Amino acid sequence: MSFSISKVDKRVGRETYLSDINLQLESGSQNVILGRTLAGKTTLLRIMAGLDRPSRGSIAENGKDMTGVSVRKRNVAMVYQQFVNYPSLSVFHNIASPLKLAGMAKADIAARVREVAAVLHIDPFLERLPQELSGGQQQRTAIARALVKDASLLLLDEPLVNLDYKLREELRTELREIFSKRDSIVVYTTTEPSEALMLGGNLVVLHEGRVLQTGRAEEVYRCPASVKVAEILSDPPINILRTRADQAMAHLGDGLSVPLDGHLADLPPGDYFFGVRSHHLFLRRQHPRDIELHGRVELAEINGSETFIHMTYNGHPLVVQEEGVHQRRIGEAIPFFVRPRKFYIFDRDGALVRAPLFEDV
Incomplete structure (x- = not known):
C-alpha cells in the first residue's frame, strides 16, 4: 500500500x-x-x-x-x-x-x-x-x-x-x-x-x-x-556559537580563532553559527588539535553514568556531556576543549552550510 x-x-x-x-x-x-x-x-x-x-x-x-x-x-x-x-x-x-x-x-x-x-x-x-x-x-x-x-x-x-x-x-x-x-x-x-x-x-x-x-x-x-533540526535531533540540544569568518580564520570570541582548514576550508567571509554536539565537548584535551575554551559553570546535572555540565562561554549557554560523575561548583571557571572538525556551520538564517565529515559526526 x-x-x-x-x-x-x-x-x-x-x-x-x-x-x-x-x-x-x-x-x-x-x-x-x-x-x-x-x-x-x-x-x-x-x-x-x-x-x-x-x-x-x-x-x-x-x-x-x-x-x-x-x-x-x-x-x-x-x-x-x-x-x-x-x-x-x-x-x-x-x-x-x-x-x-x-x-x-x-x-x-x-x-x-x-x-x-x-x-x-x-x-x-x-x-x-x-x-x-x-x-x-x-x-x-x-x-x-x-x-x-x-x-x-x-x-x-x-x-x-x-x-x-x-x-x-x-x-x-x-x-x-x-x-x-x-x-x-x-x-x-x-x-x-x-x-x-x-x-x-x-x-x-x-x-x-x-x-x-x-x-x-x-x-x-x-x-x-537547519539549526532547529539540529537542536531537535540532539539531547541536550546542539551547542551554538556566533562566529565571524575572514579569509583565513574563524573567530569564536574571547580572542579565540581557528584556521579555516579541513571541512572549513574556503568558507566565504561572513557571520555564521557554529554548532557542536555536547558529546563533542570535553573537560580534558583528547587530541593535539583540540582547542581550549574557558567557561563558567551554571549547573552540573548528573544523569546516571554521565554528567551534563551547563556553562556559559562568551555569553553563549553550552552543555558539555562528560562520562562519569563530576561535581562542579556553580560559578566556577573551567577550561573545556573542542575539535574544530566537529563543527557544523550554519548561515545567519540558520540553514546548514557545511557538515563534518561522516567519521567526525
Whole structure:
C-alpha cells in the first residue's frame, strides 16, 4: 500500500496545528515522526487514522482519496500513550476484540491471538485482567491488539512514554524487530532523539506543525538542514556559537580563532553559527588539535553514568556531556576543549552550510 498526505493543514479557531504537510509512505516502511511536545504529532496521526479531518488538503491510499473516510472503513490500527485496554475483558479478549468485530472464526482468532501474544511475551497472562498486569504488560497488550489486526497502516503515538527506562529500552528493541518483519506502513511518534535514531528507518522532523526535514534517520542526523533540526535531533540540544569568518580564520570570541582548514576550508567571509554536539565537548584535551575554551559553570546535572555540565562561554549557554560523575561548583571557571572538525556551520538564517565529515559526526 502507498499512503500520501498532500498539502494538509489543520486549524482550530485561530490556532494552526498543522501547516502544508506533504508525505509519501510505502508498504513495509518504518517512519518515525520526531518533534517536541505540541509539535503536532498526535494531530497528524489522528488525521492519518481518519479520526479527524484536515482543514485543507487530502489523504490518499493507493491513489484513492480517503479524506473524511471514517476510521471504521480504513484498515488502520493505533496505539496511544496511555494503556488503553478494556478493563472488564481478559488480556486474551482484549487482543481478540478487533478480530471478533471482523467476524473471524473462533479457532483462527485463538491461533492469531496466541501467536501475537507470544511475540510480545505476554502469552502467560492471557487469562488475566489488565489491572492485574504491570504497566509494561498493559502496553504490550495494547500493542498486541493493534498488531493482531494486521492493518496496512499502524500508528503508534509515543507508546513507550509512560514506561520506565528499562522497559522502554527493552520494548524499543523488540518493536524494531517486529516492525522489520511486517509489510505494514508503520508510523511512530516520539519526542526523544535517541529513540528516533534507535528505531531508524525514515525520519520526519516536525516543529510547530511544519515538517522541517525528512530522510533516512542516519542521514538527517549527519546533515541536519537547519539549526532547529539540529537542536531537535540532539539531547541536550546542539551547542551554538556566533562566529565571524575572514579569509583565513574563524573567530569564536574571547580572542579565540581557528584556521579555516579541513571541512572549513574556503568558507566565504561572513557571520555564521557554529554548532557542536555536547558529546563533542570535553573537560580534558583528547587530541593535539583540540582547542581550549574557558567557561563558567551554571549547573552540573548528573544523569546516571554521565554528567551534563551547563556553562556559559562568551555569553553563549553550552552543555558539555562528560562520562562519569563530576561535581562542579556553580560559578566556577573551567577550561573545556573542542575539535574544530566537529563543527557544523550554519548561515545567519540558520540553514546548514557545511557538515563534518561522516567519521567526525
